[in-house]
Amino acid sequence: MSTTEVQGMVADGFETVREEFAAVTAEEDGESGAQLSAYVHGRRVVDLWAGDGVAGDTLTGVYSATKGAATLVVALLVQDGALDVDEPVARHWPEFAAAGKDRITLRDVLSHRSGVIGVDGGLTAAELADDRVIAARLAAQRPYWRPGSACGYGGFVSFAIVGEVVRRVTGRTLQEIFEERVRAPHDLDVHLGLPADLEDRYREIRPGLADPEELAAFWANVPGPHSITGIGYGLNSTPPLDQVAFLNTRRVRALGQASAGGVGSARGLAAMYAAAVFGLDGRAPLLEPGVIGEFAMLHSTGGDLVTGPHGHYALGFQAKGPRYPFLSANAFGHNGSAGAESFADPLHGIAFGYTRRRFSFNWSYPEHDRLAAAVHRAATAS
Known part of the structure; x- marks a missing residue:
């Protein structure tokens, strides 16, 4: 078998997604x-994998797709009446x-409007x-x-604030609530804290590949580590954060920090959104x-x-309608730096999950558009 041979299944009518x-x-x-992986109205219609060291149940780092899992916990607590998103954080902390x-x-x-995206000195x-x-x-x-005056993404820290509020309100960690109310009941392959007995299914994230001249041109235009962009991406520490190495560290996977420390599979991500919105x-x-x-709702x-x-952001989630205009206005989810996408x-009844093991050197993943469009076309045609 070549390393690019596609394995898995698609339901009738989804053959073009495999292609x-x-x-x-x-x-x-x-x-x-x-x-x-994809579900339509709670039925799995796509389950595919390919490439070096990857099977259908392989787990890898999903980085900020973790924020989608963490937001589900917040939504459940709001639904319970335990959290009010319009209360000041300081009321509880x-x-x-x-x-x-x-x-x-x-x-x-x-909604990434707090202005708290990192700390001085990193x-x-x-x-x-x-x-x-x-x-x-x-x-x-x-x-x-000034809080509320602008939007700016706190890639590695925003859900530590959310998690501290959850802990002070409920007496439990966001990770514990996710395990009890979301992951375990549906046996999802999405983990905010990867158990040691599942480590053999984890495959490391790899650095992106690029022509040296192309790579040099890219880095020549990257904002400095102490710019707003650098702070938001955790680059203002000494040494700057190595995002490739981050989730390849066992302690990071074990703790499952709620902004970027999650581990999962495409099956798990798609099933998580299906369970949340359509039922499984x-x-x-x-x-x-x-x-x-x-x-x-767009925020x-x-x-x-x-x-x-x-x-473009909804509440905790990325707004996917502006990102993929073929989706409905209220499509929502979250991607991740190593190339994960989920929504x-x-x-249209769609729940979508995609993972890859290799970073793009410039954080660009054009295959997201192609695969999301293919799933949408097949789902709406059927």
Whole structure:
């Protein structure tokens, strides 16, 4: 078998998705290793994989796709009446009020409008492994812009704030609640804290490949480590964070920090969104329609100080309607730096998950558009 041979299944009517996935993985010549999974109205219709060291149940680092899993916990607690996203964070965590942060709400944090995207001097990789350590450092930090005045993505730290609020309100960690209420009941291959007995299924993230001249040209235009973009991506520490190495560290996977420390598969990501919005295996959806509507609603549009003009956010989730115009306006989900993508489209009944093992050197993943479009075409045609 060549490393690019596609394995797995597609339901009748989804053969073109297999063809598109085969084309994508052939272009990578098996170097990335990738998985693709999709559900339509709770029925799995795509389950594919290809490439070096990858099987259908392989687990790998999903980076900020973790934020989607963490947001489901917040949505459940809002649904329960245990959390109010419009209360100031400092109401539950008084130390957070320091340095002008007393009015920042959980909604500000979830929509990336808090201005709290890192700390002066940066956070080391060891500190970024642990949400409690991140939260302690953020408590004294002054925001990098006036809260509410702009949007900017806190790639590695935003959900440490969310997690600290969850812990103080419920007495339990966000990771514990995710395990009990989301992952375990549906046996999902998405983990905020990978158990040691599943380590043999984990495959390391790899660095991106590029022509040396192309790579040099890219880095010549990358903002500095102490710019807004550098701070948002955790590059202002000494040494700067090595994102490739981050989830290849056992401690990071074991703790499962809620912004970027999750581990999963395409099956797990797609099933998670299917369980949340449409229901799986005869179970009712995790979220009620009104809660889905609130969390899927556009909150921050028109550009992002950290990531650029294409940053569009719902509440905790990325807004996928602006990202993929063929989806419905209220499609929502989250991608990740190493190339993971995941979302739900409530109108069209789609839940989508994709993973790959290799970073793109410039954080660009054009196959997302191709694969999401292929799944959408097949789902709407059938």
